[in-house]
Amino acid sequence: MRWIVLAALLIASATPTAASPGAFVLSSTAFANGGTIPKVHECTSGGGHDPGKKNESPPLAWAGAPATAQSYAIVMRDLDNANLIHWVIYDIPPSATSLPQNVEHVYRPSVPMGSRQIYYRGSASLYGYQGPCSPSTVNTYEFVVHALNRASLxxxxxxxxxxxxxxTITAATVGSARISGES
Structure with missing residues (x-):
């Protein structure tokens, strides 16, 4: 009987859980994982004028990153539209644990210092964040923070x-965490 209890304890301690202490996690104060992304984070294109849509990136925070992280990057994808990439921000310093709401739409935003953003080429052409743009369907958007093995890409x-x-980000990733929302 003692061996069965010991074996069960060993198996339980070796099984990781999503909420394990020290787990790499990504969260947002704007929406819960799997929840609805607020209109303020939706794109402003697509015809009509909705004052609630402002194309502001959501606030994001992460914890439990691998100790080997030399920088971070975030990639946002529309999972229901061929994994269309809506946002890439990289060279986020290793001291950062969050991004504020509404990161500037420029190649080198002032916050976080040293970071860079990719130019989005699509219905809107701009640097940085391009919010959800699915006027006739509800799509799932995934944000992934990548801990990278390089200080700069x-x-x-x-x-x-x-x-x-x-x-490039995937090739340099030593760990990642994700959150998704619907819009």
Whole structure:
């Protein structure tokens, strides 16, 4: 009987859980994982004028990143539209644990200092965040924070595509955490 209890304890301690202390997690004060992304974070394109839509990036915070992280990157995708990439921000310093709401739409935003964003080429052409734009359907959007093994992704620049940036980030990832929302 003692061996069965001991074996059960060993198996339980080796099984990771989503809420394990020290787990790498990503969260937002704007929406719960799997919840509805507020209109303020939706795109402003698509015809008509909705004053609630402002195309502001949501506030994001992370904890429990691998100790080996030398920088961070965030990639946002529309999972229901061929994984279309809506946002890439990278070279986020290792001391950062969050992004504020409404990161500037420029290549080098002032916050977080040193970070860079990829130019979004689509219905709106701009640097940085392009919010959900699904006027006739409800789509799932996923935000992934990547802990990277490099301090800077020097092979990326202001002309890099979102696909190139995402592939470069994936290749340098030592851990990741995600949150998704619907819009």
């Amino acid at each position: 020097t092979n990326l620049n202001s002309g890099s595509s979102t696909q190139t940036a995402a592939a």
